[in-house]
Amino acid sequence: MSLAADALQPFFVPGLINVEGRPDPTPLADLVGKQRKIGFDLDFDNAAQAVLADFRDTKPVLNSYAYDCSRLAASAFQSMRSLPDLIASSEEVAWGLIRSYYASFYAGHSLMRIFGTSCSHFDRNHVAFIINLGLAYGKRPTFQFNSGLYQCAAFNASTAINMKAIQLNNGGTHETFWKAFSELMKDLAARVLHGPLSQIEAQSVYVKLDSFQKSITSGGLTSGSWLSAVRNEVQYRNGYGAWLPVDIKKHHRETLSRLGAQWKRDPMEIDVGTGAGGQIGEFVVACAFVVALCRTLLTRMRDRSPKPARSFASLGPLSVLRLSEQLAA
Known part of the structure:
Protein backbone atom coordinates (compact mmCIF):
# COMPACT_ATOMS: atom_id res chain seq x y z
CA MET A 1 0.00 0.00 0.00
CA SER A 2 1.24 3.47 -0.79
CA LEU A 3 1.82 5.98 1.99
CA ALA A 4 0.78 8.68 -0.48
CA ALA A 5 -2.65 7.06 -0.81
CA ASP A 6 -2.96 6.80 3.00
CA ALA A 7 -2.15 10.48 3.35
CA LEU A 8 -4.34 11.80 0.53
CA GLN A 9 -7.44 9.59 0.79
CA PRO A 10 -9.05 11.82 3.48
CA PHE A 11 -9.16 14.64 0.94
CA PHE A 12 -10.99 12.75 -1.83
CA VAL A 13 -14.18 14.51 -2.85
CA PRO A 14 -16.92 13.08 -0.58
CA GLY A 15 -18.84 10.24 -2.19
CA LEU A 16 -16.67 9.67 -5.26
CA ILE A 17 -15.23 6.50 -3.79
CA ASN A 18 -18.75 4.98 -3.83
CA VAL A 19 -19.53 5.62 -7.51
CA GLU A 20 -20.18 2.33 -9.29
CA GLY A 21 -20.56 1.34 -12.92
CA ARG A 22 -19.62 3.30 -15.99
CA PRO A 23 -20.54 6.97 -15.51
CA ASP A 24 -22.93 8.61 -17.92
CA PRO A 25 -20.89 10.63 -20.45
CA THR A 26 -21.66 14.08 -19.05
CA PRO A 27 -18.61 16.30 -18.48
CA LEU A 28 -18.83 18.91 -15.72
CA ALA A 29 -19.22 21.78 -18.19
CA ASP A 30 -22.10 20.00 -19.92
CA LEU A 31 -23.80 19.15 -16.62
CA VAL A 32 -24.30 22.85 -15.93
CA GLY A 33 -24.16 24.37 -19.39
CA LYS A 34 -25.87 21.93 -21.74
CA GLN A 35 -28.06 19.10 -20.40
CA ARG A 36 -31.78 19.67 -19.74
CA LYS A 37 -32.77 16.43 -17.99
CA ILE A 38 -31.49 17.21 -14.49
CA GLY A 39 -32.74 20.37 -12.85
CA PHE A 40 -30.71 22.50 -10.49
CA ASP A 41 -30.82 25.83 -8.66
CA LEU A 42 -28.69 28.45 -10.39
CA ASP A 43 -27.29 31.58 -8.81
CA PHE A 44 -24.59 34.17 -9.50
CA ASP A 45 -22.28 35.25 -6.70
CA ASN A 46 -21.54 38.67 -8.12
CA ALA A 47 -19.17 39.63 -5.30
CA ALA A 48 -17.01 36.54 -5.90
CA GLN A 49 -17.69 36.58 -9.67
CA ALA A 50 -18.75 32.95 -9.56
CA VAL A 51 -21.57 30.78 -10.87
CA LEU A 52 -23.28 28.46 -8.39
CA ALA A 53 -25.26 25.36 -9.34
CA ASP A 54 -26.98 23.34 -6.62
CA PHE A 55 -28.45 19.98 -7.65
CA ARG A 56 -29.62 19.08 -4.11
CA ASP A 57 -28.32 15.59 -4.91
CA THR A 58 -24.84 14.06 -5.06
CA LYS A 59 -25.54 11.68 -7.94
CA PRO A 60 -25.29 14.04 -10.96
CA VAL A 61 -22.31 15.92 -9.53
CA LEU A 62 -20.34 12.80 -8.63
CA ASN A 63 -21.24 11.19 -11.97
CA SER A 64 -19.64 14.08 -13.87
CA TYR A 65 -16.54 14.11 -11.67
CA ALA A 66 -16.23 10.33 -12.11
CA TYR A 67 -16.74 10.56 -15.87
CA ASP A 68 -14.12 13.27 -16.32
CA CYS A 69 -11.72 11.55 -13.94
CA SER A 70 -12.12 8.23 -15.75
CA ARG A 71 -11.70 9.42 -19.33
CA LEU A 72 -8.73 11.65 -18.53
CA ALA A 73 -6.89 8.99 -16.52
CA ALA A 74 -7.51 6.41 -19.25
CA SER A 75 -5.95 8.80 -21.77
CA ALA A 76 -2.93 9.23 -19.48
CA PHE A 77 -2.39 5.49 -19.04
CA GLN A 78 -2.83 4.79 -22.74
CA SER A 79 -0.27 7.49 -23.53
CA MET A 80 2.27 6.02 -21.10
CA ARG A 81 2.04 2.31 -21.81
CA SER A 82 4.50 2.29 -24.76
CA LEU A 83 6.46 5.33 -23.63
CA PRO A 84 9.72 3.62 -22.56
CA ASP A 85 10.20 2.11 -26.02
CA LEU A 86 9.52 5.45 -27.72
CA ILE A 87 11.99 7.37 -25.58
CA ALA A 88 14.69 4.75 -26.13
CA SER A 89 14.33 5.07 -29.92
CA SER A 90 16.46 7.67 -31.67
CA GLU A 91 13.70 8.29 -34.22
CA GLU A 92 10.84 8.54 -31.70
CA VAL A 93 12.42 10.13 -28.62
CA ALA A 94 10.90 13.55 -29.37
CA TRP A 95 7.39 12.15 -29.58
CA GLY A 96 8.07 10.08 -26.47
CA LEU A 97 8.86 13.24 -24.53
CA ILE A 98 5.78 14.98 -25.88
CA ARG A 99 3.58 12.02 -25.01
CA SER A 100 4.99 11.91 -21.49
CA TYR A 101 3.94 15.53 -21.08
CA TYR A 102 0.39 14.95 -22.30
CA ALA A 103 0.09 11.88 -20.08
CA SER A 104 0.93 14.04 -17.07
CA PHE A 105 -1.43 16.76 -18.30
CA TYR A 106 -4.32 14.28 -18.52
CA ALA A 107 -3.39 12.63 -15.21
CA GLY A 108 -3.20 16.02 -13.51
CA HIS A 109 -6.71 16.87 -14.72
CA SER A 110 -7.92 13.50 -13.39
CA LEU A 111 -6.24 14.09 -10.02
CA MET A 112 -8.01 17.42 -9.67
CA ARG A 113 -11.37 15.66 -10.05
CA ILE A 114 -10.41 13.14 -7.37
CA PHE A 115 -10.07 16.05 -4.95
CA GLY A 116 -13.31 17.70 -6.03
CA THR A 117 -12.17 20.43 -8.37
CA SER A 118 -11.41 20.84 -12.07
CA CYS A 119 -10.25 23.08 -14.86
CA SER A 120 -13.18 22.83 -17.29
CA HIS A 121 -13.66 24.72 -20.52
CA PHE A 122 -16.97 26.55 -20.97
CA ASP A 123 -17.63 27.45 -24.60
CA ARG A 124 -20.02 30.07 -25.96
CA ASN A 125 -22.93 27.64 -25.96
CA HIS A 126 -22.35 26.76 -22.30
CA VAL A 127 -22.24 30.43 -21.36
CA ALA A 128 -25.38 31.27 -23.37
CA PHE A 129 -27.26 28.34 -21.79
CA ILE A 130 -26.33 29.44 -18.26
CA ILE A 131 -27.20 33.09 -18.87
CA ASN A 132 -30.58 32.19 -20.38
CA LEU A 133 -31.31 29.84 -17.49
CA GLY A 134 -30.39 32.59 -15.06
CA LEU A 135 -32.76 35.00 -16.80
CA ALA A 136 -35.53 32.44 -16.41
CA TYR A 137 -34.82 32.54 -12.66
CA GLY A 138 -34.81 36.33 -12.78
CA LYS A 139 -31.06 36.45 -12.18
CA ARG A 140 -28.30 38.04 -14.22
CA PRO A 141 -24.52 38.17 -13.61
CA THR A 142 -23.16 41.67 -13.09
CA PHE A 143 -19.61 40.46 -13.74
CA GLN A 144 -18.09 39.60 -17.11
CA PHE A 145 -19.12 36.02 -17.85
CA ASN A 146 -17.44 34.74 -21.01
CA SER A 147 -16.28 31.47 -22.46
CA GLY A 148 -12.98 30.17 -21.15
CA LEU A 149 -11.42 27.98 -18.50
CA TYR A 150 -13.32 27.69 -15.20
CA GLN A 151 -12.32 26.09 -11.95
CA CYS A 152 -15.26 24.00 -10.77
CA ALA A 153 -15.25 23.04 -7.09
CA ALA A 154 -17.75 20.72 -5.41
CA PHE A 155 -19.31 21.91 -2.15
CA ASN A 156 -22.32 21.24 0.09
CA ALA A 157 -21.24 17.59 0.49
CA SER A 158 -20.89 17.18 -3.30
CA THR A 159 -24.40 18.35 -4.17
CA ALA A 160 -23.33 21.71 -5.64
CA ILE A 161 -20.62 23.23 -7.84
CA ASN A 162 -18.92 26.60 -7.63
CA MET A 163 -17.55 27.78 -11.01
CA LYS A 164 -15.12 30.65 -11.33
CA ALA A 165 -13.09 31.84 -14.33
CA ILE A 166 -9.33 31.44 -14.02
CA GLN A 167 -6.64 32.84 -16.24
CA LEU A 168 -3.05 34.04 -16.36
CA ASN A 169 -1.77 37.24 -17.94
CA ASN A 170 -0.72 36.29 -21.47
CA GLY A 171 -1.02 32.64 -20.50
CA GLY A 172 -2.67 29.81 -22.36
CA THR A 173 -4.83 26.92 -21.26
CA HIS A 174 -1.90 24.71 -20.26
CA GLU A 175 -0.21 27.40 -18.17
CA THR A 176 -3.51 28.16 -16.44
CA PHE A 177 -4.08 24.50 -15.67
CA TRP A 178 -0.62 23.98 -14.20
CA LYS A 179 -1.02 27.01 -11.96
CA ALA A 180 -4.27 25.58 -10.57
CA PHE A 181 -2.73 22.12 -10.22
CA SER A 182 0.37 23.50 -8.51
CA GLU A 183 -1.79 25.39 -6.02
CA LEU A 184 -3.79 22.22 -5.32
CA MET A 185 -0.66 20.15 -4.69
CA LYS A 186 0.74 22.85 -2.40
CA ASP A 187 -2.51 22.95 -0.43
CA LEU A 188 -2.68 19.15 -0.15
CA ALA A 189 0.92 18.96 1.04
CA ALA A 190 0.12 21.37 3.86
CA ARG A 191 -3.06 19.49 4.80
CA VAL A 192 -1.22 16.17 4.91
CA LEU A 193 0.81 17.46 7.86
CA HIS A 194 -2.42 17.75 9.86
CA GLY A 195 -3.94 14.51 8.57
CA PRO A 196 -4.30 11.07 10.20
CA LEU A 197 -0.73 9.81 9.63
CA SER A 198 2.02 9.86 12.21
CA SER A 204 7.71 12.01 4.28
CA VAL A 205 4.64 12.53 2.08
CA TYR A 206 4.93 16.29 2.50
CA VAL A 207 8.57 16.19 1.39
CA LYS A 208 7.67 14.16 -1.70
CA LEU A 209 4.87 16.52 -2.74
CA ASP A 210 7.07 19.51 -1.97
CA SER A 211 9.87 18.07 -4.11
CA PHE A 212 7.44 17.75 -7.01
CA GLN A 213 6.26 21.30 -6.36
CA LYS A 214 9.83 22.57 -6.54
CA SER A 215 10.37 20.65 -9.76
CA ILE A 216 7.44 22.18 -11.64
CA THR A 217 8.22 25.67 -10.39
CA SER A 218 11.89 25.53 -11.42
CA GLY A 219 13.45 27.88 -13.93
CA GLY A 220 11.71 30.84 -12.32
CA LEU A 221 8.28 29.54 -13.40
CA THR A 222 6.59 30.07 -10.06
CA SER A 223 3.18 29.37 -11.61
CA GLY A 224 4.10 25.68 -11.90
CA SER A 225 4.21 25.60 -15.71
CA TRP A 226 7.76 24.26 -16.08
CA LEU A 227 6.55 21.01 -17.68
CA SER A 228 4.60 22.98 -20.26
CA ALA A 229 7.65 25.17 -20.95
CA VAL A 230 9.86 22.14 -21.60
CA ARG A 231 7.22 20.54 -23.82
CA ASN A 232 6.94 23.77 -25.82
CA GLU A 233 10.72 23.84 -26.26
CA VAL A 234 10.71 20.26 -27.59
CA GLN A 235 7.55 20.45 -29.68
CA TYR A 236 7.74 23.91 -31.20
CA ARG A 237 11.42 24.86 -31.12
CA ASN A 238 13.04 21.47 -31.80
CA GLY A 239 14.88 21.88 -28.52
CA TYR A 240 16.96 19.52 -26.39
CA GLY A 241 18.31 17.71 -29.44
CA ALA A 242 15.35 15.36 -29.50
CA TRP A 243 14.62 15.62 -33.23
CA LEU A 244 16.70 14.21 -36.06
CA PRO A 245 19.65 14.43 -36.12
CA VAL A 246 19.24 13.39 -32.46
CA ASP A 247 21.80 14.75 -30.01
CA ILE A 248 20.58 12.63 -27.09
CA LYS A 249 23.03 9.74 -26.87
CA LYS A 250 21.87 6.14 -26.65
CA HIS A 251 22.88 5.67 -23.01
CA HIS A 252 21.00 8.87 -22.08
CA ARG A 253 17.90 7.72 -23.97
CA GLU A 254 18.04 4.42 -22.12
CA THR A 255 18.24 6.32 -18.82
CA LEU A 256 15.25 8.45 -19.83
CA SER A 257 13.36 5.29 -20.77
CA ARG A 258 13.93 3.80 -17.31
CA LEU A 259 12.91 7.05 -15.65
CA GLY A 260 9.68 7.22 -17.69
CA ALA A 261 8.81 3.61 -16.83
CA GLN A 262 8.51 4.64 -13.17
CA TRP A 263 4.87 5.63 -13.70
CA LYS A 264 3.99 2.08 -12.64
CA ARG A 265 5.80 2.45 -9.31
CA ASP A 266 4.63 3.77 -5.96
CA PRO A 267 5.02 7.57 -6.30
CA MET A 268 6.81 7.59 -2.94
CA GLU A 269 9.61 5.61 -4.61
CA ILE A 270 10.09 8.09 -7.46
CA ASP A 271 13.01 10.48 -6.90
CA VAL A 272 11.33 13.59 -8.23
CA GLY A 273 13.23 16.84 -7.86
CA THR A 274 16.72 15.30 -7.83
CA GLY A 275 17.65 16.34 -11.36
CA ALA A 276 18.47 12.76 -12.35
CA GLY A 277 19.25 12.53 -16.05
CA GLY A 278 19.68 16.29 -16.39
CA GLN A 279 16.92 18.77 -17.12
CA ILE A 280 15.17 16.53 -19.65
CA GLY A 281 15.51 13.64 -17.18
CA GLU A 282 13.83 15.67 -14.46
CA PHE A 283 11.05 16.48 -16.94
CA VAL A 284 10.44 12.77 -17.59
CA VAL A 285 10.54 11.95 -13.86
CA ALA A 286 8.05 14.70 -12.98
CA CYS A 287 5.67 13.53 -15.71
CA ALA A 288 5.95 9.93 -14.49
CA PHE A 289 5.28 11.07 -10.92
CA VAL A 290 1.97 12.73 -11.83
CA VAL A 291 0.77 9.62 -13.69
CA ALA A 292 1.97 7.32 -10.89
CA LEU A 293 0.11 9.39 -8.30
CA CYS A 294 -3.06 9.29 -10.40
CA ARG A 295 -2.79 5.50 -10.85
CA THR A 296 -2.12 4.96 -7.14
CA LEU A 297 -5.06 7.05 -5.96
CA LEU A 298 -7.47 5.46 -8.42
CA THR A 299 -6.30 2.05 -7.24
CA ARG A 300 -7.00 3.12 -3.66
CA MET A 301 -10.42 4.39 -4.73
CA ARG A 302 -11.18 1.00 -6.28
CA ASP A 303 -9.90 -0.94 -3.28
CA ARG A 304 -11.96 1.12 -0.81
CA SER A 305 -15.11 0.91 -2.92
CA PRO A 306 -17.99 -1.14 -1.39
CA LYS A 307 -17.86 -3.26 -4.56
CA PRO A 308 -14.32 -2.98 -6.00
CA ALA A 309 -15.13 -4.86 -9.20
CA ARG A 310 -17.98 -2.42 -9.87
CA SER A 311 -16.03 0.74 -9.05
CA PHE A 312 -15.96 3.30 -11.87
CA ALA A 313 -12.18 3.33 -11.43
CA SER A 314 -11.99 -0.41 -12.04
CA LEU A 315 -14.31 -0.41 -15.04
CA GLY A 316 -12.71 2.68 -16.60
CA PRO A 317 -9.08 3.82 -16.30
CA LEU A 318 -7.73 0.78 -14.44
CA SER A 319 -9.14 -1.49 -17.15
CA VAL A 320 -6.74 0.26 -19.55
CA LEU A 321 -3.87 -0.89 -17.34
CA ARG A 322 -5.13 -4.47 -17.39
CA LEU A 323 -5.38 -4.33 -21.18
CA SER A 324 -1.81 -3.03 -21.37
CA GLU A 325 -0.58 -5.92 -19.24
CA GLN A 326 -2.42 -8.42 -21.43
CA LEU A 327 -0.95 -6.94 -24.60
CA ALA A 328 2.53 -6.98 -23.09
CA ALA A 329 2.13 -10.66 -22.17
Missing part, protein backbone atom coordinates in the same frame (compact mmCIF):
# COMPACT_ATOMS: atom_id res chain seq x y z
CA GLN A 199 4.29 12.89 12.14
CA ILE A 200 7.13 10.97 10.49
CA GLU A 201 4.88 9.45 7.83
CA ALA A 202 3.10 12.73 7.12
CA GLN A 203 6.43 14.52 6.84
Whole structure:
Protein backbone atom coordinates (compact mmCIF):
# COMPACT_ATOMS: atom_id res chain seq x y z
CA MET A 1 0.00 0.00 0.00
CA SER A 2 1.24 3.47 -0.79
CA LEU A 3 1.82 5.98 1.99
CA ALA A 4 0.78 8.68 -0.48
CA ALA A 5 -2.65 7.06 -0.81
CA ASP A 6 -2.96 6.80 3.00
CA ALA A 7 -2.15 10.48 3.35
CA LEU A 8 -4.34 11.80 0.53
CA GLN A 9 -7.44 9.59 0.79
CA PRO A 10 -9.05 11.82 3.48
CA PHE A 11 -9.16 14.64 0.94
CA PHE A 12 -10.99 12.75 -1.83
CA VAL A 13 -14.18 14.51 -2.85
CA PRO A 14 -16.92 13.08 -0.58
CA GLY A 15 -18.84 10.24 -2.19
CA LEU A 16 -16.67 9.67 -5.26
CA ILE A 17 -15.23 6.50 -3.79
CA ASN A 18 -18.75 4.98 -3.83
CA VAL A 19 -19.53 5.62 -7.51
CA GLU A 20 -20.18 2.33 -9.29
CA GLY A 21 -20.56 1.34 -12.92
CA ARG A 22 -19.62 3.30 -15.99
CA PRO A 23 -20.54 6.97 -15.51
CA ASP A 24 -22.93 8.61 -17.92
CA PRO A 25 -20.89 10.63 -20.45
CA THR A 26 -21.66 14.08 -19.05
CA PRO A 27 -18.61 16.30 -18.48
CA LEU A 28 -18.83 18.91 -15.72
CA ALA A 29 -19.22 21.78 -18.19
CA ASP A 30 -22.10 20.00 -19.92
CA LEU A 31 -23.80 19.15 -16.62
CA VAL A 32 -24.30 22.85 -15.93
CA GLY A 33 -24.16 24.37 -19.39
CA LYS A 34 -25.87 21.93 -21.74
CA GLN A 35 -28.06 19.10 -20.40
CA ARG A 36 -31.78 19.67 -19.74
CA LYS A 37 -32.77 16.43 -17.99
CA ILE A 38 -31.49 17.21 -14.49
CA GLY A 39 -32.74 20.37 -12.85
CA PHE A 40 -30.71 22.50 -10.49
CA ASP A 41 -30.82 25.83 -8.66
CA LEU A 42 -28.69 28.45 -10.39
CA ASP A 43 -27.29 31.58 -8.81
CA PHE A 44 -24.59 34.17 -9.50
CA ASP A 45 -22.28 35.25 -6.70
CA ASN A 46 -21.54 38.67 -8.12
CA ALA A 47 -19.17 39.63 -5.30
CA ALA A 48 -17.01 36.54 -5.90
CA GLN A 49 -17.69 36.58 -9.67
CA ALA A 50 -18.75 32.95 -9.56
CA VAL A 51 -21.57 30.78 -10.87
CA LEU A 52 -23.28 28.46 -8.39
CA ALA A 53 -25.26 25.36 -9.34
CA ASP A 54 -26.98 23.34 -6.62
CA PHE A 55 -28.45 19.98 -7.65
CA ARG A 56 -29.62 19.08 -4.11
CA ASP A 57 -28.32 15.59 -4.91
CA THR A 58 -24.84 14.06 -5.06
CA LYS A 59 -25.54 11.68 -7.94
CA PRO A 60 -25.29 14.04 -10.96
CA VAL A 61 -22.31 15.92 -9.53
CA LEU A 62 -20.34 12.80 -8.63
CA ASN A 63 -21.24 11.19 -11.97
CA SER A 64 -19.64 14.08 -13.87
CA TYR A 65 -16.54 14.11 -11.67
CA ALA A 66 -16.23 10.33 -12.11
CA TYR A 67 -16.74 10.56 -15.87
CA ASP A 68 -14.12 13.27 -16.32
CA CYS A 69 -11.72 11.55 -13.94
CA SER A 70 -12.12 8.23 -15.75
CA ARG A 71 -11.70 9.42 -19.33
CA LEU A 72 -8.73 11.65 -18.53
CA ALA A 73 -6.89 8.99 -16.52
CA ALA A 74 -7.51 6.41 -19.25
CA SER A 75 -5.95 8.80 -21.77
CA ALA A 76 -2.93 9.23 -19.48
CA PHE A 77 -2.39 5.49 -19.04
CA GLN A 78 -2.83 4.79 -22.74
CA SER A 79 -0.27 7.49 -23.53
CA MET A 80 2.27 6.02 -21.10
CA ARG A 81 2.04 2.31 -21.81
CA SER A 82 4.50 2.29 -24.76
CA LEU A 83 6.46 5.33 -23.63
CA PRO A 84 9.72 3.62 -22.56
CA ASP A 85 10.20 2.11 -26.02
CA LEU A 86 9.52 5.45 -27.72
CA ILE A 87 11.99 7.37 -25.58
CA ALA A 88 14.69 4.75 -26.13
CA SER A 89 14.33 5.07 -29.92
CA SER A 90 16.46 7.67 -31.67
CA GLU A 91 13.70 8.29 -34.22
CA GLU A 92 10.84 8.54 -31.70
CA VAL A 93 12.42 10.13 -28.62
CA ALA A 94 10.90 13.55 -29.37
CA TRP A 95 7.39 12.15 -29.58
CA GLY A 96 8.07 10.08 -26.47
CA LEU A 97 8.86 13.24 -24.53
CA ILE A 98 5.78 14.98 -25.88
CA ARG A 99 3.58 12.02 -25.01
CA SER A 100 4.99 11.91 -21.49
CA TYR A 101 3.94 15.53 -21.08
CA TYR A 102 0.39 14.95 -22.30
CA ALA A 103 0.09 11.88 -20.08
CA SER A 104 0.93 14.04 -17.07
CA PHE A 105 -1.43 16.76 -18.30
CA TYR A 106 -4.32 14.28 -18.52
CA ALA A 107 -3.39 12.63 -15.21
CA GLY A 108 -3.20 16.02 -13.51
CA HIS A 109 -6.71 16.87 -14.72
CA SER A 110 -7.92 13.50 -13.39
CA LEU A 111 -6.24 14.09 -10.02
CA MET A 112 -8.01 17.42 -9.67
CA ARG A 113 -11.37 15.66 -10.05
CA ILE A 114 -10.41 13.14 -7.37
CA PHE A 115 -10.07 16.05 -4.95
CA GLY A 116 -13.31 17.70 -6.03
CA THR A 117 -12.17 20.43 -8.37
CA SER A 118 -11.41 20.84 -12.07
CA CYS A 119 -10.25 23.08 -14.86
CA SER A 120 -13.18 22.83 -17.29
CA HIS A 121 -13.66 24.72 -20.52
CA PHE A 122 -16.97 26.55 -20.97
CA ASP A 123 -17.63 27.45 -24.60
CA ARG A 124 -20.02 30.07 -25.96
CA ASN A 125 -22.93 27.64 -25.96
CA HIS A 126 -22.35 26.76 -22.30
CA VAL A 127 -22.24 30.43 -21.36
CA ALA A 128 -25.38 31.27 -23.37
CA PHE A 129 -27.26 28.34 -21.79
CA ILE A 130 -26.33 29.44 -18.26
CA ILE A 131 -27.20 33.09 -18.87
CA ASN A 132 -30.58 32.19 -20.38
CA LEU A 133 -31.31 29.84 -17.49
CA GLY A 134 -30.39 32.59 -15.06
CA LEU A 135 -32.76 35.00 -16.80
CA ALA A 136 -35.53 32.44 -16.41
CA TYR A 137 -34.82 32.54 -12.66
CA GLY A 138 -34.81 36.33 -12.78
CA LYS A 139 -31.06 36.45 -12.18
CA ARG A 140 -28.30 38.04 -14.22
CA PRO A 141 -24.52 38.17 -13.61
CA THR A 142 -23.16 41.67 -13.09
CA PHE A 143 -19.61 40.46 -13.74
CA GLN A 144 -18.09 39.60 -17.11
CA PHE A 145 -19.12 36.02 -17.85
CA ASN A 146 -17.44 34.74 -21.01
CA SER A 147 -16.28 31.47 -22.46
CA GLY A 148 -12.98 30.17 -21.15
CA LEU A 149 -11.42 27.98 -18.50
CA TYR A 150 -13.32 27.69 -15.20
CA GLN A 151 -12.32 26.09 -11.95
CA CYS A 152 -15.26 24.00 -10.77
CA ALA A 153 -15.25 23.04 -7.09
CA ALA A 154 -17.75 20.72 -5.41
CA PHE A 155 -19.31 21.91 -2.15
CA ASN A 156 -22.32 21.24 0.09
CA ALA A 157 -21.24 17.59 0.49
CA SER A 158 -20.89 17.18 -3.30
CA THR A 159 -24.40 18.35 -4.17
CA ALA A 160 -23.33 21.71 -5.64
CA ILE A 161 -20.62 23.23 -7.84
CA ASN A 162 -18.92 26.60 -7.63
CA MET A 163 -17.55 27.78 -11.01
CA LYS A 164 -15.12 30.65 -11.33
CA ALA A 165 -13.09 31.84 -14.33
CA ILE A 166 -9.33 31.44 -14.02
CA GLN A 167 -6.64 32.84 -16.24
CA LEU A 168 -3.05 34.04 -16.36
CA ASN A 169 -1.77 37.24 -17.94
CA ASN A 170 -0.72 36.29 -21.47
CA GLY A 171 -1.02 32.64 -20.50
CA GLY A 172 -2.67 29.81 -22.36
CA THR A 173 -4.83 26.92 -21.26
CA HIS A 174 -1.90 24.71 -20.26
CA GLU A 175 -0.21 27.40 -18.17
CA THR A 176 -3.51 28.16 -16.44
CA PHE A 177 -4.08 24.50 -15.67
CA TRP A 178 -0.62 23.98 -14.20
CA LYS A 179 -1.02 27.01 -11.96
CA ALA A 180 -4.27 25.58 -10.57
CA PHE A 181 -2.73 22.12 -10.22
CA SER A 182 0.37 23.50 -8.51
CA GLU A 183 -1.79 25.39 -6.02
CA LEU A 184 -3.79 22.22 -5.32
CA MET A 185 -0.66 20.15 -4.69
CA LYS A 186 0.74 22.85 -2.40
CA ASP A 187 -2.51 22.95 -0.43
CA LEU A 188 -2.68 19.15 -0.15
CA ALA A 189 0.92 18.96 1.04
CA ALA A 190 0.12 21.37 3.86
CA ARG A 191 -3.06 19.49 4.80
CA VAL A 192 -1.22 16.17 4.91
CA LEU A 193 0.81 17.46 7.86
CA HIS A 194 -2.42 17.75 9.86
CA GLY A 195 -3.94 14.51 8.57
CA PRO A 196 -4.30 11.07 10.20
CA LEU A 197 -0.73 9.81 9.63
CA SER A 198 2.02 9.86 12.21
CA GLN A 199 4.29 12.89 12.14
CA ILE A 200 7.13 10.97 10.49
CA GLU A 201 4.88 9.45 7.83
CA ALA A 202 3.10 12.73 7.12
CA GLN A 203 6.43 14.52 6.84
CA SER A 204 7.71 12.01 4.28
CA VAL A 205 4.64 12.53 2.08
CA TYR A 206 4.93 16.29 2.50
CA VAL A 207 8.57 16.19 1.39
CA LYS A 208 7.67 14.16 -1.70
CA LEU A 209 4.87 16.52 -2.74
CA ASP A 210 7.07 19.51 -1.97
CA SER A 211 9.87 18.07 -4.11
CA PHE A 212 7.44 17.75 -7.01
CA GLN A 213 6.26 21.30 -6.36
CA LYS A 214 9.83 22.57 -6.54
CA SER A 215 10.37 20.65 -9.76
CA ILE A 216 7.44 22.18 -11.64
CA THR A 217 8.22 25.67 -10.39
CA SER A 218 11.89 25.53 -11.42
CA GLY A 219 13.45 27.88 -13.93
CA GLY A 220 11.71 30.84 -12.32
CA LEU A 221 8.28 29.54 -13.40
CA THR A 222 6.59 30.07 -10.06
CA SER A 223 3.18 29.37 -11.61
CA GLY A 224 4.10 25.68 -11.90
CA SER A 225 4.21 25.60 -15.71
CA TRP A 226 7.76 24.26 -16.08
CA LEU A 227 6.55 21.01 -17.68
CA SER A 228 4.60 22.98 -20.26
CA ALA A 229 7.65 25.17 -20.95
CA VAL A 230 9.86 22.14 -21.60
CA ARG A 231 7.22 20.54 -23.82
CA ASN A 232 6.94 23.77 -25.82
CA GLU A 233 10.72 23.84 -26.26
CA VAL A 234 10.71 20.26 -27.59
CA GLN A 235 7.55 20.45 -29.68
CA TYR A 236 7.74 23.91 -31.20
CA ARG A 237 11.42 24.86 -31.12
CA ASN A 238 13.04 21.47 -31.80
CA GLY A 239 14.88 21.88 -28.52
CA TYR A 240 16.96 19.52 -26.39
CA GLY A 241 18.31 17.71 -29.44
CA ALA A 242 15.35 15.36 -29.50
CA TRP A 243 14.62 15.62 -33.23
CA LEU A 244 16.70 14.21 -36.06
CA PRO A 245 19.65 14.43 -36.12
CA VAL A 246 19.24 13.39 -32.46
CA ASP A 247 21.80 14.75 -30.01
CA ILE A 248 20.58 12.63 -27.09
CA LYS A 249 23.03 9.74 -26.87
CA LYS A 250 21.87 6.14 -26.65
CA HIS A 251 22.88 5.67 -23.01
CA HIS A 252 21.00 8.87 -22.08
CA ARG A 253 17.90 7.72 -23.97
CA GLU A 254 18.04 4.42 -22.12
CA THR A 255 18.24 6.32 -18.82
CA LEU A 256 15.25 8.45 -19.83
CA SER A 257 13.36 5.29 -20.77
CA ARG A 258 13.93 3.80 -17.31
CA LEU A 259 12.91 7.05 -15.65
CA GLY A 260 9.68 7.22 -17.69
CA ALA A 261 8.81 3.61 -16.83
CA GLN A 262 8.51 4.64 -13.17
CA TRP A 263 4.87 5.63 -13.70
CA LYS A 264 3.99 2.08 -12.64
CA ARG A 265 5.80 2.45 -9.31
CA ASP A 266 4.63 3.77 -5.96
CA PRO A 267 5.02 7.57 -6.30
CA MET A 268 6.81 7.59 -2.94
CA GLU A 269 9.61 5.61 -4.61
CA ILE A 270 10.09 8.09 -7.46
CA ASP A 271 13.01 10.48 -6.90
CA VAL A 272 11.33 13.59 -8.23
CA GLY A 273 13.23 16.84 -7.86
CA THR A 274 16.72 15.30 -7.83
CA GLY A 275 17.65 16.34 -11.36
CA ALA A 276 18.47 12.76 -12.35
CA GLY A 277 19.25 12.53 -16.05
CA GLY A 278 19.68 16.29 -16.39
CA GLN A 279 16.92 18.77 -17.12
CA ILE A 280 15.17 16.53 -19.65
CA GLY A 281 15.51 13.64 -17.18
CA GLU A 282 13.83 15.67 -14.46
CA PHE A 283 11.05 16.48 -16.94
CA VAL A 284 10.44 12.77 -17.59
CA VAL A 285 10.54 11.95 -13.86
CA ALA A 286 8.05 14.70 -12.98
CA CYS A 287 5.67 13.53 -15.71
CA ALA A 288 5.95 9.93 -14.49
CA PHE A 289 5.28 11.07 -10.92
CA VAL A 290 1.97 12.73 -11.83
CA VAL A 291 0.77 9.62 -13.69
CA ALA A 292 1.97 7.32 -10.89
CA LEU A 293 0.11 9.39 -8.30
CA CYS A 294 -3.06 9.29 -10.40
CA ARG A 295 -2.79 5.50 -10.85
CA THR A 296 -2.12 4.96 -7.14
CA LEU A 297 -5.06 7.05 -5.96
CA LEU A 298 -7.47 5.46 -8.42
CA THR A 299 -6.30 2.05 -7.24
CA ARG A 300 -7.00 3.12 -3.66
CA MET A 301 -10.42 4.39 -4.73
CA ARG A 302 -11.18 1.00 -6.28
CA ASP A 303 -9.90 -0.94 -3.28
CA ARG A 304 -11.96 1.12 -0.81
CA SER A 305 -15.11 0.91 -2.92
CA PRO A 306 -17.99 -1.14 -1.39
CA LYS A 307 -17.86 -3.26 -4.56
CA PRO A 308 -14.32 -2.98 -6.00
CA ALA A 309 -15.13 -4.86 -9.20
CA ARG A 310 -17.98 -2.42 -9.87
CA SER A 311 -16.03 0.74 -9.05
CA PHE A 312 -15.96 3.30 -11.87
CA ALA A 313 -12.18 3.33 -11.43
CA SER A 314 -11.99 -0.41 -12.04
CA LEU A 315 -14.31 -0.41 -15.04
CA GLY A 316 -12.71 2.68 -16.60
CA PRO A 317 -9.08 3.82 -16.30
CA LEU A 318 -7.73 0.78 -14.44
CA SER A 319 -9.14 -1.49 -17.15
CA VAL A 320 -6.74 0.26 -19.55
CA LEU A 321 -3.87 -0.89 -17.34
CA ARG A 322 -5.13 -4.47 -17.39
CA LEU A 323 -5.38 -4.33 -21.18
CA SER A 324 -1.81 -3.03 -21.37
CA GLU A 325 -0.58 -5.92 -19.24
CA GLN A 326 -2.42 -8.42 -21.43
CA LEU A 327 -0.95 -6.94 -24.60
CA ALA A 328 2.53 -6.98 -23.09
CA ALA A 329 2.13 -10.66 -22.17
